[in-house]
Amino acid sequence: MWEFANPYVFVLLALPPLVAWFAAPDARVGGALKAPDTVVGAFADTNAVRAPARDRKVAAWIAWIALVAALAGPRVVLPASALPTTGRDLMIALDLSGSMERRDFALDGVVARRLDVVRRLGSDFVRGRAGDRVGLVAFADRAFVAAEPSYDVDAVASAFDAAAIGLVGRSTAIGEGLGLALRRLADAPGKARVVVLLSDGSNNAGSALPRDVAQLAKTLGVRVHTIAMGPKETTEVTGYDPDVVDAATLRNIAEVSGGSFFRVRATEDLQKAIAAIDEIEPTRTLAPAAPIWRELWPWPAGLAFLATVAGALWPGRRR
Template sequence: MPAWITAFASAFDFAAPLALLLLPLPFAARLLPPEREGRSGALRVPSSLVGGAEPAAGLAARGRRLSWLIGILWTALVVALAGPRLVLPATALPASGREIILALDLSGSMERKDFSLDGQTVSRLDAVKRVGADFIRRRAGDRIGLVEFADQAYVAAAPTFDTATVARTLEEATIGLVGRSTGIGDGLGLALKRLAPAQIANAEGGGPPPARDKVVVLLSDGANNAGQTAPKDVAQLARELGVRLYTIALGPIDMADNPDNEQDVVDVETLRAMAEVSGGKAFRVKTTDDLENVANAIDELEGGRAKAPPLPLRRDLWPWPAALAFLCACGLLVTRRRA
């Protein structure tokens, strides 16, 4: 069979192909035996009426037209019932099976302008928005979520494959909505709760957590001074749940090396300990270039995305034969009225 015929045939299919078995039904009806003699009736027509009747040739032509209309009507109805569909090519999307939540510190210190973008000095939050949104958009094929925390923690975007929406949510983040302190433990705890609710339930019930590929990327520029949970305890829970934790310590000055006793400096040691307890990795960021390098490093660490099998896209074509059947029915009505 020529290749073009095979390609043409593969571009179409039917939702209910068995309906096509109805196509020969009218022809099968014509094969039924005629009525037996003696049961048919006859009507005497006066010759005055017969003289004004349509010639036999005209009646035969009209009968053929009616037969064609009825045949096309039946064929169109059966084809519409079978549900013809056009099979469209689909692009394979990347898929990894990972779920990633970005836990972002929105404390007041994120307003400090000690980072640079495009040659201009910007706040820490603005730098995180630029780099973080780009990182999220690159993670097509992952389920991405966003948790923001300060005095309290809240889910800004539930885990979803719609990475563009999560990136826009990050770009719209505003300081002050949930306070200006730093509740690192609560932020991580909420991320774990939304990331693995079934795993937490199993852990509380004494059962082993199911194996899942789940990640939390936690970014903070301060020390834990709010909330109800200790960061290291929540990091231990992440380890028990099998969730990898990447911590990013943001800011030019460490708490351990703070000669001027400045306020709201980053607690690098706690963030590093959290990552080690959970089996993840800690990163130190002092400039925008460092932040971009960290985003690229995490992207590589959580690589392994492959092309998922493409799902065939189909477009229904049944309205076209249905419309043809409707036109044939209208033609039959007009023909019968004229007769």
């Protein structure tokens, strides 16, 4: 299927005949000027003017028609499939504190760091979010944006793969990480906005309290799904233990904001949590296929150029 983007431009085809009609000499006046022989003799044959031949006129018409056709914008529509879309903005807040180096999870049957497991499963999760605008926030002593919200999920997944411990300290500023994720979602009112927060520790850095930031999320209408990662939590130990996760706080954040809470003690639990979030926040809706046009105007434009050059170089008769 092809068409012209600006078909009304074809009215310009009538321009040369109109110009010739109105610019033609009056029929009542002769087209020649009689001059004395003394004046005519002053002109040598070398000063004669070339008159356009019929072939040059044909070339001029070809050039004009091709130029008008190019201005009309010929194009052909290419087949395109429907695109996945959700209208959702999703931010991932990832804990990069020192405890993520613990080797108490398994990956492909081998003992692995928590961070390695999260990077593998998390990047796969991000790549599967086609249709969402996804971003990544990492936090430890403080929070930073590792990937701005984007529909380019492959680029965000690459940032996920590159996440490393020690970039911003080794503590756990849960409130700061969640707060920065909410800030990045504040410019998208009217959309479904979601945060997935993963942590394996307790809030021990930053000035923002997690419960206060959870209330802000509720006010903004942002759902926060939380993942508490680690074999032990604060309610299961006595005394100080740096290797425990504050599951109660993460559960409270999810409940206040209207999200879901997931307790992860092993790699299989994290896989189930990610699958559950995929079901809660589906991505498999299709928007109408957007037309993709292939522009054809360079072809008539090229023909107009060649015809113009040919007409300029064509030999004419002399008068």
